[in-house]
Amino acid sequence: MNQHENRDEETLFGSAPPPREEVRTDLPNAARMYDYYLGGSTNFAADREAAEAGSAAMPHAREYARANRAFLQRAVTFLAGNGIDQFIDLGSGIPTVGNVHEVAGQFNQRARVAYVDHEPVAVAHAQRLLNDLSGVTMTLADIRDPEAVLSAPGVAELLDFSRPVGLLAVAVLPFVPDQDEAREVLATYRGVCAPGSHLVLSHISALSATPQQVAAAEEVMARTPTPVRWRAPHEIEELLEGFSPVDPGLVPLPLWRPDSTVTEDEVNIANAYGAVGRLDG
Template identity: 60%
Template sequence: MGANEYDLFRNMPSVPDTDRPNSARMYDYYLGGSAHFAIDRKAADDALEVLPQSAVYARANRAFLGRVVRFLLSEGVDQFLDLGSGIPTVGNVHEIAHRIDPSTRVAYVDHEPVAVAHAQRMLTGQSNVTITQADVRDPQSVLTAPGVAGMLDFSRPIAVLAIAILPFVPDDEEVHRLVASYREASAPGSWLAISHISQVSATDEQVRVAHEVMARTPTPVLWRDRDSVLSLFDGYVLADPGLVLSPLWRPDSQISFGEAGQANAYGGVGRLDA
């Protein structure tokens, strides 16, 4: 372990598992960050060797998040619950939101110690922003955590962001219960944003290898088809253009369907009506 990797352990709320690769740290590697270990880089490179679109997927999710936040701000949203927020990189929710409305409240939630430690450093001196270490698969612990319950007013509309996190809940019944729990905690007029990995341009062999690589982590994944992702929006009315390939959701510039398919992900945003 190098000196830079040793520095990642300083002041962490809990010691990270470095015996196995971690999805959050692999994602950070795909995005060009520095909060990862050799074991994460090895797993990520193994995936890239067979599925080079892995990095495209990560960057597309990040870009989708930015567009979603700006859209929701234009709809009057001023509080965000970011589930599985990951390791901070450029273009975090609060950075985007506070350029437009500094009073916007953001509650980040992640279970990975490296992600939480980096977020704590980044948020020092920040107002209206918290980071909570909790498992998003336990909605009760998330919703009652001081950093969430003390930051967000659930009697008013909020935006729940589930960006690239639901594939890590591979059981279909559990993922629907999970989404329902956050929906039931939200006031009418709240929003849900989802991006989810899906087989679009990837071959069956590439998907198989991707599953094998992620099975080496504590958080195996499940790729879901468009209909399965769409079902997660039960109770919400999708904003235009609906559930589409994530790069095609209100893109900032023109992009072809073929290019968008390289991300192997669908994205959508829905509003919870009364």
Template identity: 55%
Template sequence: MTEVPPEHGHIDLEKPNAARVYDYYLGGDHNFAVDRGMAEEAIAMWPDLPLIMQANRAFLRRAVQYCAERGIRQFLDLGSGIPTVGNVHEVAQQAAPGARVVYVDTDPIAVAYSRKLLQDNPDATIVDADLRDPEAVLASPEVAELLDLSQPIALMMVAVLHFVTDDDEPGKIVARYREAMAPGSYLVISHASAESRPDVGPAHADLYRRRTSTPMTMRTRSEVTGFFEGFELVDPGVVFLQQWRSAEVGEQPERFPGLAGVGRKP
């Protein structure tokens, strides 16, 4: 169990937080009893959830490696969450020393621990901002200092768009970031979907709606593919998490029903 860092503001310890619940799924310790309680309730409903979250994290690492191998040296990670092993900056800077990474999150725990983790890393920082406000994110001093938006970047939207409701028009949000990205940039998305698990997916989303301040919206493959409008989808397209350029695809990739894809801006 994490201690509450004294340097940031009020933390609601009465309501589970999606970032901290995700941290618990991954085996982290930056979470509280209320988060663990909800996570255990969700796992009782859907026992594969921790494995799905691990598959999502593995996709993130493969996607960062893919972008780095294609010359990307700048990464903007939206809704980055709480630091865990295999962060974007760790993968990117191992593949390409000097790669620059800006994380973006509004959760006070995520922001505080990211700042602590990155305090000695001159090529990585975090912005305390809401990804639903692209203008604020893109105009932030941190982005201006570390990223050159006239050059290609990788925009990471991993396991975050399902926390953007339809009322917030996620397609328009993605489009605004796309407009700011130079040709040759990449968009990386993973997204919750009940496509192969209609028996438990909707109930899982309902749990987030009832218990957290960040309701979850499950989306179909066609809806997730729509976020890549204006990008050229990298083979194999929008697929289950384990199917995206993994050397170890299980016999039942639909068991891990999150959808993942990478697109390149021409």
């Protein structure tokens, strides 16, 4: 490990020990790359290098990350405004400024949020950030193992699944490349949710990206521990199975209930679709 990486670890973990799971600072990680795209500091040199390679392959990678964050905020605002006061954020990454607990807290200061991620650095950093907050937890678990997620104390002891829950799957399902597995994973989570629960879903998809750029971006991520799959809109729609989409349905991310006028260029460079679905009784 070089001197720069040592400084990185000191900055991220402070005086607290790193998580028990081995942290590979020499391998890029999707959660830390995403943090870099958003302008965060919870990333290592390998993450920054891979993120720049991703930007070279798909020039609008940063816009994609920002569009997802803005969509998450609008969707949580919608759910909280409609009475949802508990959320589980699957593959949350690092819950930085403007994340779920802050948005939901504007509507209900007693809102409960369970963040879940499988990346040790993201979890350790988040636990430091959230340590003094009540009603907010961060769990180290793989969202592809719903039973482990749902039985984890930070989830099971915080959320009441007999009441409606906001199930957030924002920019995470590309990391479950197999379509059948992605559907099964969501079906398991859906199965424990009460009627009135909502799924918030976003997914990378080619709008302005060319087939060559998609292939190059997938190739960059194939060199990391977390390969991705871009999905066509009809494949993303399949992931909403069991939920009734609320207006305007599955649309390019910037067009989902925008706060202001959206340009065609902003729509295209986001390269992602999103939807919110309601679980009916």
